[in-house]
Amino acid sequence: MNFDTSEEQDLLQDTLRQFAAQECPPNRVRALFDGDEALDLDIWQKLIELGMGGIAVPDEYGGAGLELLDLALAAEVLGETAVPCPFLGHSLAGLAIQLCGSELQRKTWLPKLASGEVLGSVAFAESASEDGAGGWQPEDWTLAAGDRLTGTKAFVPVGTRSDLIVVGTAGAGLALVEVGAPGLELTDAGGIDRTRHLANLSLRNTPCEPLAKSGPPVGRLRDAALVLLAADAFGGASKCVSMSVEYAKTREQFGVTIGHFQALKHQLANMATEVEPSRALYWYAAHAYDHIQEESERAAALAKSHITSQYMQVARDSVEAHGGIGFTWECDVQIYFKRAMFDRAFFGAPAVHRERIAQMSGW
Amino acid sequence: MDLSYSEQYEAYRAEVASFLAANWPPQGAEQEVSQVEQASRFRAKAIEAGYLARAIPKRYGGSEQDADVLKAQIIREEFARAHAPGEVAGIGPGMLVPTLLERGEEWQKEKFVGPTIRGEIVWCQGYSEPGSGSDLASLQTKAELVGDEWVINGQKIWTSGAHRADYMFILCRTEPDQPKHAGISYLLLDMKRPGIEVRPLKQMNGAADFNEVFFDDVRTPADWIVGRRGEGWLVSRTTLKHERNMIGNASRTGMLLGGLVNLARRTTRNGKRGIEDADVRQRLVELEGYIRAHEYSSYRLLTKAAKQQDAGLIQMMNKLNGTNIGHRAAQIGIDLLGDQSLVAPNPQRTVGPIEGTAWVNQFMWSLGTSLAGGTSNIQRNVIGERGLGLPRDEAAQRSK
Structure with missing residues (x-):
């Protein structure tokens, strides 16, 4: 019985806190909040160097092979310091491929996500609704699955600067789309949280790669x-x-x-x-x-x-x-x-x- | 992070479980005696086996085990699962005994500890006075040493169980010339002494668990003092810590949710069963969030205790958090009851899950919890000042 964090986990949090204090103190956070850039590459690159791109990515794919708890401990510090960065969407894209991808899909994408070569994000919500349900839940997704996708998704974190987006499809499925693919359009959604800009995603007959597992x-x-x-x-x-x-x-x-x-x-x-x-x-x-x-x-x-x-x-x-x-x-x-x-x-x-x-x- | 117990502890759990299987509930002739006697015989065996009275030396009737919070937790869990009697409840075993063990004279330990942990003698606590509640150290009940006896005069209030108690541990002003905290002594007193008058105080829920106690030249022997003269305030601090732990108990809050779900299944709201009502469902889950946070925080406390580390802020808020959960639960209970809340409940507190109009009683009882053992507002002072480092209250500082 040990319901406490380990020394390594404390070190992870301390390291991130120090990073935030040095590289992204409150005045920098404020400046980025006031700016229009969805991504500060310098900060993100340094976070990648600290291993934040692949904490929970298995080590055979270039990550640290740690658990969700470790990822969550990092999320806590980023929440505490409000460092503007694409950690949430990027981490979820990695988890999606790890949980649902084929071996080939994992081998193709996870090392690139862990190394920061590719910036990942996720597109789940389908429309804003009054009761807050908003088509976020996998069982509510309606975007027709297939080799090509046509439809819209809302609230993609740091979407306008992402390279790879994991899109939720009907039947609790997932598909990868690469930014730059034909018919794909990302527009700033004017998100309220300017430390995590949101984008709207529009797809018109856009080629995609469905992930192997759904449900x-x-x-x-x-x-x-x-x-x-x-x-x-x-x-x-x-x-x-x-x-x-x-x-x-x-x-x-x-x-x-x-x-x-x-x-x-x-x-x-x-x-x-x-x-x-x-x-x-x-x-x-x-x-x-x-x-x-x-x-x-x-x-x-x-x-x-x-x-x-x-x-x-x-x-x-x-x-x-x-x-x-x-x-x-x-x-x-x-x-x-x-x-x-x-x-x-x-x-x-x-x-x-x-x-x-x-x-x-x-x- | 690992919520499982090591092999060694799982073996210990199995040991405890097989002890319980053999000894509780009583079998054969053991069932012939009264329930009180059954519990008492069982406890004697459990002490013998090293499962109860673990912190208490053998010479005072305990089982004298090495401190091990994980074993203690396993024992609590297994005893609860078997519905077996645990430690004798109450302020005597919970507060007086730890104090005596830490600060008492040898003869005091020999005379009082054993009978108290076996439930043979019952204690009450003489702390609060009409003019001294949160500002307890301002207490005025006086004890003067006359010959070889203390002579006590004054009044105590909110004295739980004084009408049933054999003895009282009492804080009295013995050094009137000293600053208020330094003028208090911690005395022991036989409740059968002449000059004591106990008057029950009827509570808002109709029950009378506590009392006013009046002292008119009440005598207690000079050596019935714990710690030295003027050290009573410090001596009393050992005990309040124990009471906080008792009241902030996380497993008790968990039972509230089960009771509310049962109530929601049996009551009607907007023409449907309460449990089908969207608002009721939201409120029950919201309550569950608080209950689980409290429960899992107790794992944190347990871990810190096992490592002999200070848990800090979370420890200080344990009581307030538990109290707040009680308020939330009671509010949902009273809403679910609807018109039944117009019916006066049986004022006696029930053991186990709360059912039916007992929620009306709980609606009032939860307020008692927020007052007993340090009010919620005093808890907020402690959290703010000692936990968050905010400045001490100036009036309180000045009166020291």
Whole structure:
């Protein structure tokens, strides 16, 4: 019984934190947030050098051969530091090929993804809907499968700069399309989270390569995606708490730092109590994905629905805790607020996954 | 990360399970005696086997095992699975015994520890006073050494079980000239002594679990003091830590969800069974998120304890987190009950899953949990100040 991270895992997180502090401190994050570039190649290249392109890619395909937990621990730090990068889409593209690809497909693509030679992304959502379901779930995909694809997909992370996109097709299938293929068009979707630009994908008779497996392995891909979003949300929510605490220790009113006032102290304690127990929730979901498969689907959905809604709330609380400055564009809280909106809605809003859990429970 | 137990621990689990298979529930003639006697005989065997009273030396009636939080966890799990009696519950074994073991005189340990862990004597805690709640160290109940006895005068309040207790451990002001924290002593007291008056306090749910206790020249021997004069505050700190662990127990919150699902299956909402209602389903899963986060955090605490490391922030929020879950669950329960919530419940707390109008009782009980053993607002101070490093409350600092 050891429910804790290993020294190697702590080192992975420390390394990423140091990287963020040196290469992408808050002023750089702000500058990138304000810019129009979907991808900062310099940052991404350095992350690739740290091995972030293939943490969970098996070593025979050039990755580190680690588990989803390790990938999730990295996602936590990227969520905490808000480093603008294509980690989510790229990681999911790799997992998709690993879970669903043939041996040839794995051999062809995984080394290129791990080395960063190819930037991967994923296209799941089909249209924005009012109830937040948005055609994100594999069972809702309608894009007709085949050797050629015609239709549209929405919200492809860093899509306009990607080289290879894994597209969800009808019957819970997946297909690879290469950017530059005939009939393929990517346009910026004007995403709210400017650290993770989103693109819309349009395909007209575009040649594609269907991945070998569909159905259950695609369900595994969903579970992995939900865990990574939960981990990112945990990192971001923790950062919202620590930013608010730091502000309370420095901002003075009535001659003292505002952290002296019990009203604020209790708000901050409540925020911390809301967030910190969820570390174990996402750890468990990642661990279940790796080692307790019968619990994986449920644990992933629970972590995603729970932690992303907490992140949203705690981001709102952080705006309040910062007072007027918290409502401004120049305050970092707004960046986390928008990352919270991304994590909350991407791959289905909390309500969607809560209903899935109710069904899994036989209710 | 590995949630399984090593081979050595799995062998230990098998040992515990075979002990339980042989000894619980009682067989043959063992069934003839009362349930209390059955439990008491079983506990004696379990102590003999090294499964209960593990932290307590053999000379005081314990089984004196090496500290091993994983074995302790395995024992709890296996005993719960077999519905076998575990450690005797209550404030005596939970709070007084650890304090005596750490700070008590030899004769005190010999006299009190054994009977307390066997449930032969029952304790109550004389801490809070009408004027001293969260600011406990301001307490005014006075004890003066007259000859070879302490003479106690004053009043305690919120004293759970005082009407059933044989003894009280009590904080009294013995050094009135010292600063408030340094003027307190930790005394032991026989509840049959003359001059003690226990008046039950009826709670909002109709039950009377706690009391006011009045002291009019009540005498207790001079050596019935734990630690030295004026050290009572420090001595009492050992115990509050134990109580927090008891109240923040994660397995208890897990049972709440099962109870609510049962309730949702049996009640109707908008013409459908409650469990089919979209809003109810959302709320139940939302609650489950909190419950699982709490449960898995207890694995973190267990791991840290096994490594003898400080778990930090998560440990400090354990009680508040558990309390918040109780509030959420009670709110869902009362909503599911609908008009049945107009019916006054049986005020007695039930053991096991909460059913039917017992949720009305739980709706009130969950508030008691948020007050007992350090209120939720005090927990927030602790989390904010010690956990997040925010400035200490100035009024509290000034009054030291």
